[in-house]
Amino acid sequence: MRLFDEAALHKLEQLTLTADSVRVGVMKGNRRSRKRGASVEFADYRDYAQGDDLRRLDWNVFARLERPFIKLTQEEEDLAVHILVDTSDSMSWPPGADGEIAPDHKLRFGLQLAGVLGYIGLLSGDLVSVTLFDSAGRRDWGPFRGRSNGWPLIQFLEANNQNLTNGGTRQTALDLSLRDYALRSRRPGLLFLISDLLTSGDVREGLNALLSRGYEVVLLHVLSPGELSPELAGDLRLLDVETGEAAEVTLDALALDEYATHLATWQQGISTFCGARGIHYSLAASDTSWEQLILQALRQQGVVR
């Protein structure tokens, strides 16, 4: 099953990614920066101050008003876009029937998102790098710039979709992986973290590490419908597909209520943490379409324009 089709990708041509707090890119990109710069596009005037470059004084205005004004122009810049996809076994969920990939498979959904976001970035001239990681290792793509890299990105994701969705024995410790990524990265930028956050480590440490390096983080929290409201009942021994840990529970309506409460508390905790640190947080059920998430949820958050 293919991750993308051509028609869907065309919708993305109008979109750009924006980052509020990311530093100016080193190369001139074809995105508008919030920074005033030296491009031709007029932005604003301001009073002359000592030491300003006289080349940028607006002589016409000076002649008319006999007061010096500096002409500000829009700076154009490029953006480093990092897309991190958690590929642990908990993401390879739910298992499909007869070797098929389930339609609400979390990793597939995650790869779709990664592809879409990366494609948008490439179209708008950003420096895009995609990393599929687990605690054992990572698969990197990029960084690349330019729309010509769109096709290779998609191929990379399709290939990994085939490999990873089959499952295996992959675990993630998000705190370690994120800290590692933060240390190793050469250029901070807009970072999309796509994960279910079902991990042993504390994801907040990893996020803090990224923030301290100057990343602007967008957290896309992907959970399957079966995790949001489990359709389980009876006396069960629940086995963790990732760690093999077991939990014995007796499930009735009461227990499911309790689970729902726990889930809500957990998710609320993460959401509050992110809100306090300027991390864009979105919970996405894996049976939602990526169009809905990108075009509505991320637009509302100002990440996509």
Place this chain on the structure above:
Amino acid sequence: MSLLVPGALILGLLAAPIILLYMLKLRRRDQVVSSTLLWQELVKDRTANAPWQRLRRNLLLLLQLLILAMLVLALARPYWQSSRGANGNLIVLLDSSASMQATDGEAGASRFVDAKAEVERLIDGLNIGDQMTLVLVGRTPSVPIAMTNDRPLLRQALKQAEPENGSADWASAFILAATTSQGLIDPRIVIISDGGLPETLPALPGEVAFIPVGRSDENLAITAMATRPAGEARDLLVSVANKGQSPGQAVLSLYIDNVLFDSQRIGIGADQASHLSWSVPAKANMIEGRLEAMTGTIDHLAIDNQAWAISGGQATHRVLLVSEENLFLERFFAIMPGYELVRVPKSDIEQWPEAGGEFDLYIFDGVTIPEQLPTGSILIINPQPGTGTEGPHPAIQVTGSFTETAITRLADDPLLTNVDWQAINIAEAQFVSAPGLATLVASETGPLVLAGEIDGRRVALLTFDLHRSDLPLQIAFPVIMANIVDWLNPGRVVAAEESPQPGAVVTLIPNARAESIAITHPDGTVTEISRQESGAPILFNDTQQIGVYTVSYRINSGEIRSEQFAINFFNPEESRIKPSDSVYIGSSEIVSDSDGFIRRWELWPYLLLAGLCILMIEWWATYQRGIRRPPFLKFK
């Protein structure tokens, strides 16, 4: 609340295997999930407090334990206990004697009404499976309704129950109760009475309880009233008794043939009796006494405040004596008041039917008994064997004479009272064989005195000649003659008896000439009795009412004659209305204590019902154990 079968509670231990099965049942199904991260929290929560926490929260287990509890409790048969009312197989002995008519209940209600209210309460308290038998203990105990749970029927039977005017036959009632309770499980006998039970009653099977009724013992009564001839007049004796514990005053009024004759105010001390006498005219037929308590004196029982005496002695009875000569008999009837004697010589025996019409008493003295007996009472003295084709009457065969007349056998009969037969000597007597008559006095060889009934008429027979014995010279002669004449009851329909009491059997000896008999009760109702073909005496037992009964009959000539007899209360035992709090049954005293009397409200049917309801809830819960989606996740 107590338990009938507390041992059944041990079945409660079955809860252990149920819980154990629940523990064992927790062999869990393996289910792979993406992560146990969130479930671990749940497990931590659920096992935090106690190991059996999850059992506590398991609704199904709880329901199953509840069902078990209900079943075990139902088997233990819990019951509420209260002091009024009983259940099981109830046999209610309801006293319906005369003293139950005493009006010492609330607002003047009679004891019987109170007793019925108690029975009503028992009926109300009947559980499913309980049965009740109602026994009315009167002169003859009756069972209006037996062994039923049908409350309307029981109430109907109770409603129709009325107190009687006589004493209660408790011994028979106990036998009835004992036979009824045979084969019943857990019989309970409830006696509702104001006391007055004899102390010699046998023990009863099962539990016996006693509910007393009645509060007061204040009662004035006429306990006796009788007349006797005294020269030209009659003497009347009336006894009035105060059965209560405080002195009382009353007015005793006498009515002779419904006209007030005299009225007297009398004061009687507590538990005392007063005897008064009057001289009343000899013509007086019906004398009625009425006792009325004066203001300030309490008299709870009204039924014993009236009494009647019927003298009826003014009629003259006609006697035909067929005899050669019998001075003794002629003298005797001359002395006896109210008798008119006509003597016909022995030679004129063929003409006796024409000797002046109808007679009430025929005496054949020393003659052959005619083949055709007259229609009246007959006294035969010294019968003679028949001659040729003439007589004797087939029922009385005379076959010769004997001289061995030493008296060897005496029957115990009222005819012979106050007679010393051993002092009587008889020279010769006739051999008489009369199968219809009973031998009262006999010698070794043959009978001397016989009495009985032949074709509906009373017949007395002396087999010896009065002149050939010393009987007429003895003081016994007038006594035995008076006895015989009284018994022969000439001319009267009602057999003389000393003031019969309510329910007593009154013997009616229909005159051979009577065509039909009608009896008018004190309340005016009339009972018609057809004369029986055999002419046998009629036993009239519909004498529950107190008062004067009039017996009317028409003789062939068309003349209607009437006679009266009175049924009097005269029952000192019933007049003593003091209620008692206990009765003696067998060798034990049953006290009207709530301890001896348990009413059980068994709860097991309700427990079973509750168990069934819980079972249905459990079934529902099993199928409703579904999944509910937390509302906050409906963000899609």
